């Protein structure tokens with residue numbers, strides 16, 4: 001088995017999907033968290049001057065989605081056919097659109113504008129995305145997004161909705177399949193143990 005070292009800041013952010021894949025696969029990895037001066041010194045040695053990076057047996061790779069896709073293929077989480085992979089990518093891209101909507105709100109510095117964006121986000125964006133996910137789960141009817149096993153798509157959705165589910169419990173109640181999906185992924189023993197033990201961070 002290769003040796004995996006993941007480097008990111010001390011938060012979930014763009015690295016958490018990678019941590020979840022490795023955890024789900026039962027793969028040990030070095031969860032290296034950096035900041036401040038350590039990052040400033042390390043930055044020039046990374047492929048694109050950004051984190052996360054994954055080192056596999058000492059070779060360094062960048063871009064969180066490329067890393068997640070590679071690991072999903074390595075650990076059999078990318079479906080059983082090209083068409084499955086296509087459907088998985090579809091869900092991942094949808095969640096990336098959702099992530100853009102999230103960062104637009106949280107990245108706003110002006111407090112009044114932020115409050116306005118937050119209102120639009122909870123009343124329009126969240127129901128829109130949860131509705132689309134609910135529809136996909138209804139169509140597939142296995143409790144997973146693609147096929148009948150947990151794939152990259154399920155881990156991606158779980159990761160991006162994790163924080164929101166506790167904050168917007170009343171909204172989630174309206175999407176029982178999405179709600180149940182979060183519980184399903186969150187109750188996988190290795191995911192449950194990992195999430196219970198992980199350091200709480202804002203993002």
Ligand SMILES: N[C@@H](CCC(=O)N[C@@H](CS)C(=O)NCC(=O)O)C(=O)O
Pocket residue numbers: 013014043049050051052062063064065
């Ligand atoms: N598309 C890249 C974006 C990476 C990115 O924006 N990384 C940010 C943290 S989330 C970063 O490294 N910021 C520090 C810097 O640019 O110096 C990915 O998904 O990996």
